[in-house]
Amino acid sequence: MNRRSLLQASLALAGAALVSGHSTSRPWSALQVKHWLIVAARDDAEASRLAGAAATLLAARLPESQALAVQAENDREVVQLLRTHQLNLAVLSIEAANDALQGGASPVHDSSVPLRTVAPFGAHLLVALEDYSTDKAAHIAAALAGFRWRDGSAPTRRSGPQSKVPLHAGATRFKQALESKMGQ
Numbered sequence: 001m002n003r004r005s006l007l008q009a010s011l012a013l014a015g016a017a018l019v020s021g022h023s024t025s026r027p028w029s030a031l032q033v034k035h036w037l038i039v040a041a042r043d044d045a046e047a048s049r050l051a052g053a054a055a056t057l058l059a060a061r062l063p064e065s066q067a068l069a070v071q072a073e074n075d076r077e078v079v080q081l082l083r084t085h086q087l088n089l090a091v092l093s094i095e096a097a098n099d100a101l102q103g104g105a106s107p108v109h110d111s112s113v114p115l116r117t118v119a120p121f122g123a124h125l126l127v128a129l130e131d132y133s134t135d136k137a138a139h140i141a142a143a144l145a146g147f148r149w150r151d152g153s154a155p156t157r158r159s160g161p162q163s164k165v166p167l168h169a170g171a172t173r174f175k176q177a178l179e180s181k182m183g184q
Helices: 003-019 025-034 045-061 075-083 094-102 134-144 169-183
Strands: 037-041 068-072 089-093 115-121 124-129
Touching: 037 045, 037 075, 045 068, 045 089, 045 115, 045 124, 045 134, 068 075, 075 089, 075 094, 075 124, 089 094, 089 115, 094 115, 094 124, 115 134, 115 169, 124 134, 134 169
Parallel strands: 037 068, 037 089
Antiparallel strands: 089 124, 115 124
8 A cells, every 4th residue: 555545544534533523532543553654734834844854854864663654634633533542653843842831821721731852944943842752853853864855955944933942852962062072
């Protein structure tokens, strides 16, 4: 089964579960057993593009990840999937990630979510929950370090809020190992 067919099947399964009133956690959980899923909001084209590119790069550099990009309707749904541990990785704009982390009156969330940055992508972040595997996060940070688009350009950082989402312990581990190697 190719990646597109697998993704379509999983989304159809999740849709069927939603329509029937059942929790979607089983379809996502079953899919996550074999695949590292990166979710992004369908209404954020740049986040969706980044999630797809990151999944492709992870699948190439860490074949055991069998990484795939999936989509939710909007940032609120992405954050809800993270909050309920239905998915573990997401690409969010810095603003949406800050809102989810801090809690408050934003339409992105209902209460604060303990997000951590695994990899920065210009105006977006690849985030995971604080309790996400340190080893996996370190591997992901290493695989995505120096991310570039196919044309060689890096995701651009536009003016806007600075990230308040701290680094994940795995990303910190990777950063320290890299600094140690460069210092020798």
